[in-house]
Amino acid sequence: MDERSGAPQRRPWQGSLTLKPAGRFAAAPIAEALQDHEQYLIGRTASAARPKTLFPKRSDPEWETGEVVVKRVSWIVWIAAGLFCIEVGLNALRYLLPGFTGPEFIMHNPMAYPWLFVHAGCGAVALLIGPLQFLPLLRARGPRLHRWLGRGYMVACLASGAAGVILAPGSTAGPVAVAGFGSAAVISLFCAVQAWRMAMARRFDEHREWVIRSFALIFAAVTLRIWLPASQFAHLDFMESYRAISFLGWVPNLIVAEFYIDRAATRRGRRVVREPISA
Numbered sequence: 327m328d329e330r331s332g333a334p335q336r337r338p339w340q341g342s343l344t345l346k347p348a349g350r351f352a353a354a355p356i357a358e359a360l361q362d363h364e365q366y367l368i369g370r371t372a373s374a375a376r377p378k379t380l381f382p383k384r385s386d387p388e389w390e391t392g393e394v395v396v397k398r399v400s401w402i403v404w405i406a407a408g409l410f411c412i413e414v415g416l417n418a419l420r421y422l423l424p425g426f427t428g429p430e431f432i433m434h435n436p437m438a439y440p441w442l443f444v445h446a447g448c449g450a451v452a453l454l455i456g457p458l459q460f461l462p463l464l465r466a467r468g469p470r471l472h473r474w475l476g477r478g479y480m481v482a483c484l485a486s487g488a489a490g491v492i493l494a495p496g497s498t499a500g501p502v503a504v505a506g507f508g509s510a511a512v513i514s515l516f517c518a519v520q521a522w523r524m525a526m527a528r529r530f531d532e533h534r535e536w537v538i539r540s541f542a543l544i545f546a547a548v549t550l551r552i553w554l555p556a557s558q559f560a561h562l563d564f565m566e567s568y569r570a571i572s573f574l575g576w577v578p579n580l581i582v583a584e585f586y587i588d589r590a591a592t593r594r595g596r597r598v599v600r601e602p603i604s605a
């Protein structure tokens with residue numbers, strides 16, 4: 327229950343309840359929604375209560391609120407995540423080269439031809455575009471580019487996720503890996519579809535939240551490639567680790583994304599913050 331309005335509180339996945347799908351996917355509403363989105367991006371970036379510089383003077387109020395530290399940490403995380411995405415994304419693009427075959431262990435998946443190639447190629451595109459969409463500068467100065475990249479990201483996510491759904495049941499690592507990869511693929515498709523529907527309904531704050539969840543799942547391609555060598559470094563059994571990582575690759579990412587979404591929403595006043603009861 328929302329404490330201020332008394333209205334029942336909606337869960338994130340219930341956002342679509344008020345949507346009217348009929349007619350929403352025609353060309354004119356899409357163009358209108360895109361225009362509204364551009365205005366939203368400009369307004370949001372202009373009104374964001376964030377420090378204008380990474381290096382304000384010690385006397386500036388940003389130091390007292392801790393916003394400077396948050397901004398600096400965000401930049402470090404963004405740069406590190408971006409570098410990982412470039413490395414894993416470019417590596418996966420090899421799947422689009424003629425004559426390239428994947429690792430033998432994965433190629434035993436009966437669905438590998440052609441779905442692994444669709445999955446890795448489109449996943450790489452999503453991974454390479456994703457970090458750019460978080461850049462406030464790009465959103466403010468190039469909202470059109472942001473939108474075009476957003477559409478590319480969305481198509482890549484849908485294609486990679488759909489191919490992931492086809493690939494998962496064929497994983498040679500057994501039922502645990504099928505469940506881990508399969509649920510990630512279905513949830514990633516769900517997040518991408520929700521992000522698209524929220525944009526069409528001009529609910530851009532919620533659209534943004536679903537895109538963050540979607541990227542947390544796409545980022546599994548990176549975390550999986552950190553967990554796997556780490557497990558080998560710890561001399562753990564490869565197959566057992568692979569099975570565990572089919573979940574570990576994405577569940578913690580989604581938890582971090584939920585914390586990030588909640589914090590951002592609280593800062594913008596979209597969540598009710600419980601205030602201590604004074605005596």
Ligand code: HEM
Nearest residue numbers: 418435446449450490493494497507510511514543544547
């Ligand atoms: C939610 C996100 C994802 C899911 C659910 C998923 C699912 C899968 C599945 C089921 C396989 C086959 C595993 C097997 O047969 O044992 C696979 C392999 C693969 N995926 Fe993904 N994937 C995701 C994201 C990505 C992304 C974003 C990329 C892009 C870099 C990617 C690149 C690959 C590659 C290259 C392989 C082949 C294995 C390898 O070369 O390491 N995946 N994925």
